[in-house]
Amino acid sequence: MNDQAETASCADNHNPGLLTMDDARTRIVSSIEPISEQEEVGLWGALGRVLAEDIHSPIDVPPYTNSAMDGYALNSHGVEQGATLQVIGTSWAGKPFAGRVETGECARIMTGGVIPDGADAVVMQEVVQREADTICLQRPVRAAENVRPAGEDLAAGARVLGKGQRIRPADLGLLASIGVAEVTVTRRPRVTIFCTGDELRAVGQPLKKGEIYDSNRYTLYSMLERLGVEIIDLGVIPDQPAALEKAFGEAMKGSDAVITTGGVSVGDADYVTGMLEKLGQIDFWKIAIKPGRPLAFGRLGEGRFFGLPGNPVSVMVTFYQFVQPALRRMMGETPPPRILLQIPSATPLRKRPGRAEFQRGILETGEDGTLVVRSTGHQGSGILRSMSEANCFIILTEESSGVEAGELVSVEPFQGLV
Numbered sequence: 001m002n003d004q005a006e007t008a009s010c011a012d013n014h015n016p017g018l019l020t021m022d023d024a025r026t027r028i029v030s031s032i033e034p035i036s037e038q039e040e041v042g043l044w045g046a047l048g049r050v051l052a053e054d055i056h057s058p059i060d061v062p063p064y065t066n067s068a069m070d071g072y073a074l075n076s077h078g079v080e081q082g083a084t085l086q087v088i089g090t091s092w093a094g095k096p097f098a099g100r101v102e103t104g105e106c107a108r109i110m111t112g113g114v115i116p117d118g119a120d121a122v123v124m125q126e127v128v129q130r131e132a133d134t135i136c137l138q139r140p141v142r143a144a145e146n147v148r149p150a151g152e153d154l155a156a157g158a159r160v161l162g163k164g165q166r167i168r169p170a171d172l173g174l175l176a177s178i179g180v181a182e183v184t185v186t187r188r189p190r191v192t193i194f195c196t197g198d199e200l201r202a203v204g205q206p207l208k209k210g211e212i213y214d215s216n217r218y219t220l221y222s223m224l225e226r227l228g229v230e231i232i233d234l235g236v237i238p239d240q241p242a243a244l245e246k247a248f249g250e251a252m253k254g255s256d257a258v259i260t261t262g263g264v265s266v267g268d269a270d271y272v273t274g275m276l277e278k279l280g281q282i283d284f285w286k287i288a289i290k291p292g293r294p295l296a297f298g299r300l301g302e303g304r305f306f307g308l309p310g311n312p313v314s315v316m317v318t319f320y321q322f323v324q325p326a327l328r329r330m331m332g333e334t335p336p337p338r339i340l341l342q343i344p345s346a347t348p349l350r351k352r353p354g355r356a357e358f359q360r361g362i363l364e365t366g367e368d369g370t371l372v373v374r375s376t377g378h379q380g381s382g383i384l385r386s387m388s389e390a391n392c393f394i395i396l397t398e399e400s401s402g403v404e405a406g407e408l409v410s411v412e413p414f415q416g417l418v
Contacts, residue, residue, distance in 0.1 A: 018288035020398065021321065021356045027283070028297055029325050032304065034332040035256065037187040043175055046167050048228040049185040050331045055161045057178045060151035065115045067091070068146045072128060072135055073119035074106040076143045087133045091116055106135060115147060122146035154178065164334035166228075186332040192251040193220055194234035196244065196263040196272060197310060202236070215384060216261040216315050220308075223319050224259075227327060239263065244275050252279070252301030256330060259323060262310030264294045272296060272307045280305055288398055290355045291381030292318040304330075311381035317358045317393075320417050340395070341411045346374040349394065349409070351402040360390035363411060373411050390414070 019027070038052040067073065074085060085106040091097035093112035101107055101118035109115070109122055121141050128135040154160060160178060161171055167183070175183065200214040201207060214236055224231050232255065237247045244263075251258040263272035264285060273296050276282045280300035285307070287295050291314040296307030306323050308315050328335065343363065351357050359379050366372040373394060376386040395410040396403070403409055 018286050018293065018355070019284055021287060021289050024284070024287045024295075024297075025322055025325060028322055029329050031283070032326050032329040035187050035189060035330055038184050039187055040182050041185055042182050043172055043180075046175075046183050046185065047169065047172060049167050049183075049188075050333045051161055051163055051165050051167065052184045052186045052332060054159055054163050055175070055180065055183065057154045057156055057158050057160050058180075059178055060156050061154040061177050062148060062150060062152065065150045066093075066148050067109045067111055067113050067115060067122045068148050069111050069122065069124055071109060071122045071124045071146060072106040073097075073101060073109040073113075073116050073122050074141065075101060075103060075118055076121040076141045076145070078103070079137065079141055081137055081140050083137045085135050085137070087130075087135060089116075120144060120147070162334070164332055166333050166336075188228060188230045189256040189327055189330045190230045190232065190254060191224055191257045191259060191327070192232040192234060192255040193217065193224070193259045194237050194247055194251070195220075195261045195310075196237050196239060198239045200236045215312050216310070219312065219316055219384075220259065220261060220319065223316070223324070224327075227324060228331075229327060239271060241271055241275070244271050245279070248275050248279050248300065252303070255301065255303040257304045257306065257323075257327065258300050259306045259308065259319075261308045261315050264296045264307040264309060276300065276305055276307065287318075287322075288355045289317070289321070290357045292321075292358075293355065295322065297322070309381070312384040313360070313381045313387055316387055321358070324417075336416065339413060339416060341371075341413070342408045343371050343373045343411045344406055345394070345403050345409045346372040346405060348405050349375060349396065349403045351396050351400050353399055353401050356398050357394075357396040357400075359394040359396065360386040361392045361394040361411065362390060363392045363413060373409065 041049060073091060085104060087108055088105050089097045089099055090108040091113035093110050096114035097107045097116045101116045107116045120143050122145060123141050127138045129138065160174060195214055195216050199211050201211050203213055221231060221233060234247055234250060237243050260272055273282060273285055276296055276298050280298055282296060282298040285296040286293055291311060292309050294309050295318050298305045308318050349359060360376045361373045362376060363371060363373050376389045379386060391414050393412040395412060
């Protein structure tokens with residue numbers, strides 16, 4: 001069941017029963033215990049997983065002193081501009097030169113090649129003149145020039161990645177560079193989802209008057225999949241107490257978290273909050289934000305319960321602001337810093353005091369080359385197009401009564417959220 005349309009009311013200005021956004025987020029996250037179970041995964045399956053322990057390098061990276069470019073390896077001591085050196089061999093990447101470079105000698109060397117014994121510098125091939133098996137230096141050479149020492153990137157025993165870190169593509173390359181084939185990660189949270197509403201129909205079915213397509217399961221499923229959890233989808237549950245009780249009972253079995261959409265407001269067909277009170281425990285269900293005031297949070301069985309509003313924008317706002325931080329905590333992830341920018345608004349923004357608002361915006365480069373943000377237009381909680389067109393949230397505080405064009409506003413980019 002979709003939550004009721006958000007219209008202006010005196011409750012926007014004063015409602016002592018509403019939790020502030022920060023208080024709600026703090027209460028939710030602080031009540032979550034990280035999952036203790038761990039598992040071993042290979043690198044190919046490690047992207048997006050959260051490390052359960054620190055990783056230290058078993059080797060130096062690079063493991064040997066090598067050349068930073070193509071050129072000639074030599075001993076720089078006493079070598080001056082105009083000196084002539086004898087080329088005595090070649091050090092290829094993966095095929096080192098076996099001899100020793102003495103005074104007056106050099107070895108041809110390729111990028112990544114091992115620095116031969118006796119050499120301490122590499123001169124670029126572009127600054128020498130070669131004739132047959134000799135080179136003439138066109139300038140002086142410094143010790144350690146163009147040389148990458150062993151352990152320059154990582155020394156053996158150094159901490160490479162930390163417990164609680166989510167593994168990114170660069171991290172996978174780093175792990176491969178130290179020869180680590182498997183890592184210990186936290187078990188994925190098992191998250192059960194379902195949507196409620198007699199009006200919801202599956203995509204592909206014909207719509208009758210008063211019916212709408214179920215979009216919330218697609219956005220919710222996608223946000224959870226990107227976060228990297230195990231998803232159990234129970235589909236759409238009608239607004240019937242018996243059907244909801246059955247769904248709640250099934251969701252309680254082995255779930256670390258249960259997320260529903262719709263049915264948490266105060267309408268005659270809104271049964272989710274009452275069912276949570278009957279079968280579990282409800283902590284709170286009203287937050288001073290817009291969109292998304294009705295949000296039920298509590299416990300169901302051994303897992304946590306999140307009853308999100310039914311309007312599609314409200315689902316996404318409440319997921320990113322409350323559910324995602326909680327699930328990251330559950331996964332044992334070290335919280336990433338929240339990125340909030342102060343950006344001039346290109347357009348006036350209307351707002352009533354009383355609730356923090358997450359308006360959808362487009363962050364772009366203005367005519368003078370600096371960043372500005374503008375509204376996507378109509379901000380109704382049912383306008384899912386506003387989320388599709390946006391690339392950021394424009395966050396207006398509870399006390400704000402709107403802003404004029406040119407005023408600074410807090411902007412939270414979607415990059416890192418979605």
